[in-house]
């Protein structure tokens with residue numbers, strides 16, 4: 001075997017396929033019985049299918065789609081570009097779409113000055129995004145330098161940055177939703193927004209799309225591509241540790257005791273997961289164990305899927321939108337502070353999509369699926385997440401009910417994944433920090449162990465369904481092999 | 484008569500600037516609204532026989548070269564170092580080194596230094612000492628200290644201020660830690676010494692005159708206008724008020740370039756301090772000479788910050804107590820004492836309206852409770868208390884939002900990353916106007932004034948100022 005890929009999520013599949021296409025003999029080991037990781041479609045109630053975790057693709061690398069010919073392998077999109085709809089309790093919902101003028105007209109209902117500022121803001125953001133593209137999409141060419149405007153942005157916080165551009169809470173909160181991984185008071189937090197603007201889902205800057213059949217359809221296409229490239233796919237193969245000899249990876253050992261030997265190991269593990277392995281710990285020295293504890297994020301997200309026996313009504317807004325619920329920027333500030341303190345935020349910030357609006361086949365006729373991401377939330381809740389599971393769902397539904405009256409009555413089933421559930425299923429994530437966002441690919445992909453590469457979402461500036469980390473990690477592994 | 488420099492405000496910065504400029508041969512005048520010079524460096528009787536400095540007990544250090552250049556020792560500004568707990572000493576040495584580095588660069592004109600930027604490219608604001616702290620939280624920086632020391636240092640760094648100690652960037656507050664120590668006779672002695680220095684150097688000091696506007700035409704400043712209608716012509720104007728106050732109260736907005744209005748409008752203030760002065764009819768244990776931070780661990784500071792942001796008064800504000808009469812017996816009658824309480828996380832704007840009597844009473848009660856916690860039984864000996872709420876600080880000193888630091892301490896607001904990166908402090912886009920507000924208050928007293936004086940002198944010498 002010339003390479004082992006640990007983990008069959010999007011990134012693992014992408015990495016394995018690129019390696020195999022380059023002529024390597026590759027085995028992909030996935031602990032679970034199904035491939036896809038956090039990108040999956042699940043049947044959560046009889047007849048209802050929904051996105052388990054990721055529900056709107058915003059960061060999928062167009063090169064992965066093209067190079068692995070995913071369209072030919074069955075990837076189709078139900079929606080390519082959902083408008084963002086900021087739901088307001090007063091019913092003055094704000095629709096932010098690709099059409100700058102139409103968006104500005106909508107903003108005018110909240111503030112004339114903001115409507116005027118909107119086109120300028122879009123231009124500024126996309127200019128910054130374009131400037132950062134070489135850095136976030138790939139390893140920048142020699143001589144490429146960070147633009148000075150970005151260095152300045154590292155010192156600014158999102159709240160202040162938006163305050164100096166907009167006056168209405170509606171616009172500020174809607175924009176801030178896309179950077180909710182960091183508290184809006186952290187210096188450098190606007191960079192998350194720039195990162196988001198840098199993504200070109202379906203060739204459209206900053207778009208959000210849903211594959212036909214849900215996120216699982218992307219995984220099916222990727223699996224097909226992997227098979228065509230003759231990747232050996234093994235599910236139910238939990239890797240217990242990475243074998244290391246003289247500072248270099250020599251293979252892996254499965255929980256069953258089986259050892260698989262290979263010169264190169266690409267693992268879609270987060271740094272905290274890697275540090276939890278014996279190999280990781282010995283490579284970095286025991287002293288790092290304290291750092292390990294601190295690197296576990298304080299802030300996480302939860303996922304709720306609802307089955308509805310009627311269409312949700314968001315006050316006349318297009319139901320194909322990506323709905324955001326957050327009153328003002330302060331909602332994120334306090335939610336981050338509360339999360340860090342291990343308390344349930346008083347006000348939740350929600351990102352909601354209705355996959356059945358564009359893809360009715362996901363639910364029985366006339367019925368619907370509502371997918372809710374709640375973030376930020378405490379990774380560790382005082383009193384534990386188990387007891388808070390039902391109250392969390394109730395709180396989210398109540399928040400939604402305020403903007404979509406009557407919704408609660410139609411809920412027939414629900415699935416709630418708390419931050420605990422998600423960490424248990426997919427492993428502990430790495431914290432989003434400004435340093436991580438601004439570090440280069442090699443520093444995130446390479447490890448102190450020779451031949452061991454990290455190819456998962458933890459190697460991306462911000463974790464997302466993108467495949468970029470897998471693609472770049474594979475290139476690194478191939479380059480090292482060529483040496 | 485046309486002056487070389489007119490200075491607005493006779494606080495420590497204004498007086499230092501005046502003394503230095505006049506000493507260098509410039510015709511200089513300081514104009515002060517109040518009848519007394521000193522600004523926050525004042526000491527007054529708040530109850531018969533009991534005196535205290537209302538806004539602060541101590542000031543950040545005065546750089547040694549300024550202290551000696553102005554001959555402040557001979558003029559009676561004698562500092563006695565504040566006691567520091569031995570456990571915190573090592574850490575504080577590092578902080579003091581950073582702060583001193585900032586001071587040195589500020590006085591030398593921080594931004595004339597060659598531009599070695601973070602990413603080694605020109606046109607990026609130069610890094611300054613403490614740059615690495617902008618991305619760290621207080622909790623990060625203090626992580627290796629024992630928990631009690633960490634809590635003490637965090638509380639000290641946030642005393643009379645506010646921030647979430649777990650939030651990246653809050654480490655910057657540590658730069659406020661270095662203190663000069665007490666001035667014997669209270670801070671007014673320092674003001675007197677500075678007045679003496681300014682006078683002797685030949686500067687005019689005009690008290691009781693309210694500056695109403697800064698005269699300017701074609702982007703160039705020509706002097707200041709006073710409330711009585713008179714005008715003082717000057718080649719340079721140094722404002723020692725904060726950025727917002729300077730532009731808000733001395734200019735008509737529509738007469739200013741849009742960029743200036745925008746930069747000033749979005750500059751953030753973070754007033755959060757209140758003070759309570761207590762007169763006690765008993766002697767308090769002398770052992771407690773250091774500041775006592777009551778009930779403020781990191782969690783509590785974080786919670787107080789959250790409440791502050793909503794415009795409410797937290798149920799337990801962080802309180803710092805100091806028995807000022809223990810360090811300077813002259814402040815209280817024999818056998819009696821003066822205690823000051825510095826409260827942090829006090830919002831300037833309350834969500835439910837004005838700072839009424841009842842609201843001030845809340846501050847008094849909280850300070851009293853803290854006093855009782857720290858020194859059981861002391862509460863019964865309180866014979867008088869004066870509450871100074873954030874609006875009082877604004878009123879008395881002209882500090883916008885009662886912010887004594889001249890703006891929220893944040894990476895994007897400080898030093899070379901100020902509102903106009905291409906025209907760094909103390910200059911601003913208006914030719915002839917220099918800002919010596921307390922934007923540098925955290926790193927040292929008289930530093931901003933000295934930096935402005937040096938810049939004006941240089942601009943006169945180079946002929947930039949006609």
Ligand SMILES: Cc1cc2nc3c(=O)[nH]c(=O)nc-3n(C[C@H](O)[C@H](O)[C@H](O)COP(=O)(O)OP(=O)(O)OC[C@H]3O[C@@H](n4cnc5c(N)ncnc54)[C@H](O)[C@@H]3O)c2cc1C
Pocket residue numbers: 006007008009010011012029030031032035036037038039053054055056057058059060237238239240268269301302303373422425426427455456457458463464465466
């Ligand atoms: C609540 C939530 C909502 C999200 N929403 C979105 C969204 O809307 N849009 C978006 O773009 N992104 C979203 N994301 C992020 C996105 O889901 C992830 O970043 C992405 O799916 C990660 O892909 P991956 O392949 O790198 O890792 P994963 O999908 O986590 O795959 C890792 C795989 O490795 C396997 N594995 C782990 N350890 C071992 C082992 N020892 N041996 C064998 N196999 C192992 C796991 O079983 C898993 O299948 C969301 C994340 C969360 C938590």
